[in-house]
Amino acid sequence: MRSILPGEAFPAHTPAASQIFTTVLCHGPLTRTEVAKRAGLSAAAVTKAVRPLIEAGYLVEDVDEEARPSLGRPANPVRVDGGRALFIGLKITGDEIIGVLTDLCCRIRTSRHVPLAAPGPRAVLESAAALVHELLAEADGFGVPVSGLGIAVSGDVDRAGGVVRYSPFLDWRDIPLAELAEMTTGLPVTVDNDVRALTVAEQWFGAGVGLSDFAVVTVGAGIGCGLVVHGRVVSGAYGVAGEIGHLSIDPAGPPCHCGNRGCVEAIAADPAIVRAVREATGIPVADAAEALRLAHGGDPGAREVYARAGAAIGRAIGSVANLFGPERVIISGEGLVAHDLFADQILEAFAASAFGTAGQCDLRTRPLPFEEWARGAAATAIQSFIRSDTY
Amino acid sequence: MRSILPGEAFPAHTPAASQIFTTVLCHGPLTRTEVAKRAGLSAAAVTKAVRPLIEAGYLVEDVDEEARPSLGRPANPVRVDGGRALFIGLKITGDEIIGVLTDLCCRIRTSRHVPLAAPGPRAVLESAAALVHELLAEADGFGVPVSGLGIAVSGDVDRAGGVVRYSPFLDWRDIPLAELAEMTTGLPVTVDNDVRALTVAEQWFGAGVGLSDFAVVTVGAGIGCGLVVHGRVVSGAYGVAGEIGHLSIDPAGPPCHCGNRGCVEAIAADPAIVRAVREATGIPVADAAEALRLAHGGDPGAREVYARAGAAIGRAIGSVANLFGPERVIISGEGLVAHDLFADQILEAFAASAFGTAGQCDLRTRPLPFEEWARGAAATAIQSFIRSDTY
DNA sequence: GGGGGTTCTTTTCTGCTGTCAATAAAAGAA
DNA sequence: TTCTTTTATTGACAGCAGAAAAGAACCCCC
Numbered sequence: 001m002r003s004i005l006p007g008e009a010f011p012a013h014t015p016a017a018s019q020i021f022t023t024v025l026c027h028g029p030l031t032r033t034e035v036a037k038r039a040g041l042s043a044a045a046v047t048k049a050v051r052p053l054i055e056a057g058y059l060v061e062d063v064d065e066e067a068r069p070s071l072g073r074p075a076n077p078v079r080v081d082g083g084r085a086l087f088i089g090l091k092i093t094g095d096e097i098i099g100v101l102t103d104l105c106c107r108i109r110t111s112r113h114v115p116l117a118a119p120g121p122r123a124v125l126e127s128a129a130a131l132v133h134e135l136l137a138e139a140d141g142f143g144v145p146v147s148g149l150g151i152a153v154s155g156d157v158d159r160a161g162g163v164v165r166y167s168p169f170l171d172w173r174d175i176p177l178a179e180l181a182e183m184t185t186g187l188p189v190t191v192d193n194d195v196r197a198l199t200v201a202e203q204w205f206g207a208g209v210g211l212s213d214f215a216v217v218t219v220g221a222g223i224g225c226g227l228v229v230h231g232r233v234v235s236g237a238y239g240v241a242g243e244i245g246h247l248s249i250d251p252a253g254p255p256c257h258c259g260n261r262g263c264v265e266a267i268a269a270d271p272a273i274v275r276a277v278r279e280a281t282g283i284p285v286a287d288a289a290e291a292l293r294l295a296h297g298g299d300p301g302a303r304e305v306y307a308r309a310g311a312a313i314g315r316a317i318g319s320v321a322n323l324f325g326p327e328r329v330i331i332s333g334e335g336l337v338a339h340d341l342f343a344d345q346i347l348e349a350f351a352a353s354a355f356g357t358a359g360q361c362d363l364r365t366r367p368l369p370f371e372e373w374a375r376g377a378a379a380t381a382i383q384s385f386i387r388s389d390t391y
Numbered sequence: 392m393r394s395i396l397p398g399e400a401f402p403a404h405t406p407a408a409s410q411i412f413t414t415v416l417c418h419g420p421l422t423r424t425e426v427a428k429r430a431g432l433s434a435a436a437v438t439k440a441v442r443p444l445i446e447a448g449y450l451v452e453d454v455d456e457e458a459r460p461s462l463g464r465p466a467n468p469v470r471v472d473g474g475r476a477l478f479i480g481l482k483i484t485g486d487e488i489i490g491v492l493t494d495l496c497c498r499i500r501t502s503r504h505v506p507l508a509a510p511g512p513r514a515v516l517e518s519a520a521a522l523v524h525e526l527l528a529e530a531d532g533f534g535v536p537v538s539g540l541g542i543a544v545s546g547d548v549d550r551a552g553g554v555v556r557y558s559p560f561l562d563w564r565d566i567p568l569a570e571l572a573e574m575t576t577g578l579p580v581t582v583d584n585d586v587r588a589l590t591v592a593e594q595w596f597g598a599g600v601g602l603s604d605f606a607v608v609t610v611g612a613g614i615g616c617g618l619v620v621h622g623r624v625v626s627g628a629y630g631v632a633g634e635i636g637h638l639s640i641d642p643a644g645p646p647c648h649c650g651n652r653g654c655v656e657a658i659a660a661d662p663a664i665v666r667a668v669r670e671a672t673g674i675p676v677a678d679a680a681e682a683l684r685l686a687h688g689g690d691p692g693a694r695e696v697y698a699r700a701g702a703a704i705g706r707a708i709g710s711v712a713n714l715f716g717p718e719r720v721i722i723s724g725e726g727l728v729a730h731d732l733f734a735d736q737i738l739e740a741f742a743a744s745a746f747g748t749a750g751q752c753d754l755r756t757r758p759l760p761f762e763e764w765a766r767g768a769a770a771t772a773i774q775s776f777i778r779s780d781t782y
Numbered sequence: 783g784g785g786g787g788t789t790c791t792t793t794t795c796t797g798c799t800g801t802c803a804a805t806a807a808a809a810g811a812a
Numbered sequence: 813t814t815c816t817t818t819t820a821t822t823g824a825c826a827g828c829a830g831a832a833a834a835g836a837a838c839c840c841c842c
Contacts, residue, residue, distance in 0.1 A: 014828070042829065048828090074789085230623050240716045240747050243749065244713070247713060249639065249642070323715075355631060356634070357557075360629045423821095433800065436800050439822095462818065465818085467820070
């Protein structure tokens with residue numbers, strides 16, 4: 001663990017208080033009794049934990065005149081005051097940095113992105129710092145301090161240590177990113193893997209709210225997966241987890257850059273689709289957008305490629321469901337622009353490969369905009385802020 | 392949750408006390424200071440929690456004259472007195488019931504099995520009751536009461552409710568097995584899925600001790616898998632989890648009884664191997680043992696079948712490693728009698744399909760005897776006994 | 783308009799758990 | 813014998829959460 005920069009401390013000094021705040025944060029306005037029930041505590045405990053949070057302005061009482069039952073003392077629900085604190089989330093890709101300014105409820109207030117010339121840590125850090133300063137300037141307008149910075153990077157990231165152990169896209173190894181970013185920005189920094197960050201955002205603010213077991217599958221330039229088991233994001237003993245893209249589902253499939261054959265990523269990721277469309281149609285399509293246009297234009301070869309991709313994704317999700325039986329799988333990523341071309345195949349292949357009741361798993365597509373990844377990074381910063389490491 | 396039969400209560404009335412006992416149980420004799428360190432508590436807390444456990448006879452002080460450091464007050468390690476309590480574990484298969492009598496440390500004291508004529512719940516319950524009574528008679532010889540009965544059944548089992556929701560092998564649906572068995576035996580009963588029970592045994596007493604993320608893969612009549620993530624056994628939102636046997640790894644593979652193609656179970660389970668050996672050699676082998684003899688005799692066709700099975704298992708384990716990043720995978724099951732015929736292929740296929748650091752996962756084969764499954768059932772009973780549901 | 787009923791919230795008190803810091807215990811070393 | 817070193821125990825203490833009861837705010841009905 002790294003030492004934490006001072007900043008303003010969050011007034012939740014016990015696990016119970018953190019849990020209560022999180023409950024309110026995720027489940028909107030709740031009466032104290034309702035919070036107590038959900039958190040498994042007594043109403044008295046909630047009252048006591050809520051008071052300092054209201055005094056500090058993180059929670060507010062939210063009297064809803066309309067939806068009030070006619071009987072008994074009117075409920076006095078509390079909700080999180082999103083405007084009480086701001087956070088910045090950055091998603092670093094191979095060629096740009098996407099940044100968002102969010103409030104405490106992780107609603108995006110502003111979003112920006114800058115292209116990235118060189119992938120070296122020094123250049124990236126400079127661009128990131130510039131982007132952060134722009135967003136900090138925006139934040140000034142709200143008159144509220146920025147309480148944390150989250151950075152999402154693909155690859156093997158040690159969140160507790162704030163170190164990027166290995167990122168293939170950026171070609172980074174053992175970069176103490178959190179420390180470096182704290183030096184240049186002066187903010188408390190949380191670094192995490194990008195898919196895991198997105199999963200955190202879904203768990204707290206998206207389609208994973210209230211679920212203890214679910215998966216997020218991202219489709220696009222790569223195929224990724226974040227897992228939540230027993231209510232916690234899975235990180236893997238060696239830093240690798242959720243590598244659904246390298247599930248090998250066909251020994252006769254196309255070769256993958258990982259050295260294996262028939263990986264999902266070698267069938268359904270954007271580069272694989274572009275290559276397959278070229279082969280199928282003979283048209284030298286340049287990128288995923290062009291391949292998509294071709295398929296949307298009705299080209300049967302291109303459409304077949306997307307259908308195969310959908311089947312591969314569906315089978316991969318089936319594997320995930322068979323192994324850990326999630327309650328829901330959230331399918332997202334920029335690749336969903338081709339949603340209409342492979343959604344049916346995903347469902348079909350999933351239904352075929354899911355075993356027994358694993359097939360009851362709820363498949364849900366969520367066309368998340370690209371800032372969503374940066375929002376995930378902000379969500380990790382919010383997490384770190386709420387459970388300050390005093391316990 | 393079901394109500395619990397009275398019996399003798401275990402004197403650990405707080406989660407911390409349970410945790411302390413479990414630490415001692417799994418990690419052999421430990422000094423109080425060592426326990427405190429491992430459990431993340433103060434030494435004082437350990438002293439206080441240990442006393443009633445010693446008074447009740449579950450823990451004993453274990454002075455080891457030899458391995459004592461020359462300096463300072465001699466340590467006074469405590470260990471679990473295995474002989475303080477006995478447990479019975481039953482594993483119900485399609486054609487027999489295997490029963491073991493174990494002590495509190497889950498060491499097998501006696502083991503028995505009875506054939507099963509009919510798979511109906513009534514007949515099974517009768518045979519099980521007879522077996523339990525035999526084992527109870529054995530237990531009388533030790534002068535210690537039997538404190539719990541664990542029953543392991545394949546299929547979809549709701550442990551908390553004590554209900555077998557669906558077991559394909561036995562063709563059971565919604566059988567309140569725990570309640571029924573409690574009525575006929577008078578013991579507190581814990582019912583769980585068989586692979587999960589085996590996983591519990593490994594987690595507490597086997598190769599999974601001290602690991603928070605590992606998997607158990609069983610090879611034999613079927614291919615199963617138990618997962619431990621974040622230190623807890625994964626059960627799946629809909630009761631299905633660890634269905635590694637129905638990972639589909641080859642769309643051109645042989646058809647599986649689940650309706651899919653190329654499932655691991657359709658390639659590497661005993662029936663699949665027998666069928667494949669028949670096809671490859673033209674020899675009408677009757678069962679797995681005969682197929683194995685043929686392969687051990689050097690028949691190239693049969694050997695090739697085992698090699699393919701090993702590759703399928705290895706790839707499946709690779710999928711598990713890519714998704715969860717376990718620290719270790721324990722390979723077990725009766726199918727390991729063919730260990731020499733496919734161990735290399737398992738390792739090879741695993742190494743090829745594991746992505747990045749997931750390949751660092753420690754693959755370990757453990758040729759567990761068939762009573763091991765029943766021992767797993769006993770382990771679940773021990774679990775239930777230790778954390779009596781008073782909190 | 784005053785009581786009774788209902789539901790949510792707060793207060794006070796109490797029990798309990800685990801930590802802290804000091805102390806006792808059991809050796810070998812000087 | 814006295815000191816040092818390490819382990820175990822004790823008793824005081826703080827803090828958290830639960831129970832129970834009171835309070836608060838509303839409705840409805842007589």
